[in-house]
Amino acid sequence: MRRSVTLQYPDELPTLAPRYRGLHGLTVDPETGIENCIGCQACARICPDKLISMDLEKREGHPGRYPTKFYIDLNPCCFCGLCVEVCPTPMKALIMTANFHMVSGEHKDLVLTKGKLLENGRMELAKSRVYQTEVNAEKKAA
């Protein structure tokens, strides 16, 4: 038996598991600045509740098809992670971040737009860079 623990959110935050599945994010290649999504729609096809939709177009310099719009409706999402697992791009265009701060009484606020997805992806990448910098500093100091 474990004692129940109440955290005073948002002043106190939980320690998340390394593979915690939080809000989705879209990633960008940090070297080129090109968005990693190639518009294959594998994520949209595998989602059991069909919560992912996108508009695609052919665009000069972009591999595959470029998503001009990308939506994930989190209202019925069970965070199963299938959409992320199936993404075929080497750099994982679609990820699940450690961000869980999303509360609203409005249905529309829980639909992630492409802008929000890219923002989540950027924040996650920045965090892993901070983490990597810390790891490197520790290695150097050892």
Ligand code: SF4
């Ligand atoms: S986590 Fe699962 S339910 Fe949610 S969008 Fe992805 S595939 Fe669909």
Ligand code: SF4
């Ligand atoms: S996020 Fe991944 S699986 Fe979804 S359309 Fe883009 S490349 Fe395909």
